[in-house]
Amino acid sequence: MDEFKTEEEQIAAIKNWWKNNGSSVLLAVVAALAIVFGYRAWQNNVESDKATASALYQQLVSISTQQAGLGDDQSASFIANELKEKFTDSEYARFAALFLAKQAVTAKDYDTALAELDFVLESNEDPRTIHIVNARKARILSAKGEYEAAHALLDASDEAFAPAYLEIKGDIYILQGDRESAKESYLAAFDMVKDAPQRAPLLGVKLSDLGVDTQSL
Structure with a gap:
């Protein structure tokens, strides 16, 4: 100063x-x-x-x-x-919601299972988790006979999930009695994993059940 x-x-x-x-x-x-x-x-x-x-x-x-x-x-x-x-x-x-969803599926309480999975989606922005949860939702919806809603969830934005989503689509087509569409989905999935079959170990069996010789693919 x-x-x-x-x-x-x-x-x-x-x-x-x-x-x-x-x-x-x-x-x-x-x-x-x-x-x-x-x-x-x-x-x-x-x-x-x-x-x-x-x-x-x-x-x-x-x-x-x-x-x-x-x-x-x-x-x-x-x-x-x-x-x-x-x-x-x-x-x-x-994690708790996923556990409750699994518990509800075991009890065939599909609506509760879907609500628990929606809880996970509402509080999560991780793409991997979202893909996994949508796959589970699709299987539950198909168990309820809501096939179109199930198919609508199986549009993989991550290529890593594409084979699994196609396989689930094939499973749903089988439930619908559409064996030709199931075969197409399984074949598309198989083409993506044929160099790493451990990624989808049951695909070969499913294709064989539909009359496809995977050794020739």
């Missing part, structure tokens, strides 16, 4: 500045501290939630891989629903 000639004038100027601006400075400091501590609290809460969700998911995996029984099924369903309700935006919630 070179413009002030005496130390007393400088002190007086500082006091005057503090009088006029001190409150706003204190508020800024308090706000900054609140943001810092609030962020730390939020971070700690996130880490705690992750740990809780992870523990619940491990319980779900443990129960579902043990010998199945009515009590085990109910426990697994309870845990899966807890994950969905309390950790909706987490990967664990989506």
Whole structure:
């Protein structure tokens, strides 16, 4: 503060500045501290939630891989629903929904299975997951006899999923009694994987059942 000639004038100027601006400075400091501590609290809460969700998911995996029984099924369903309700935006919630969908298919409760798979799609933007879920939905819809809706889901935007989608289309055509269309789909899929048959190990059997000698292809 070179413009002030005496130390007393400088002190007086500082006091005057503090009088006029001190409150706003204190508020800024308090706000900054609140943001810092609030962020730390939020971070700690996130880490705690992750740990809780992870523990619940491990319980779900443990129960579902043990010998199945009515009590085990109910426990697994309870845990899966807890994950969905309390950790909706987490990967664990989506894994739980996939588990519940599989459980519903086993019970032939196809509408519930579709609802669980829709939950996964609504909270996921990963193309690979979307392709996998749509494949499962297509099989469920075909089990319900909704063949056109099933076929509509099987348009692979990722070439890696094209053979699997064509094979599922073929399976659906078989259910529809359209063996010729099934053969066309299987052949198209086989042409994509014939150099790596492990990608679709049952295609050869399905084509053989339709009178196709895959050795000649």
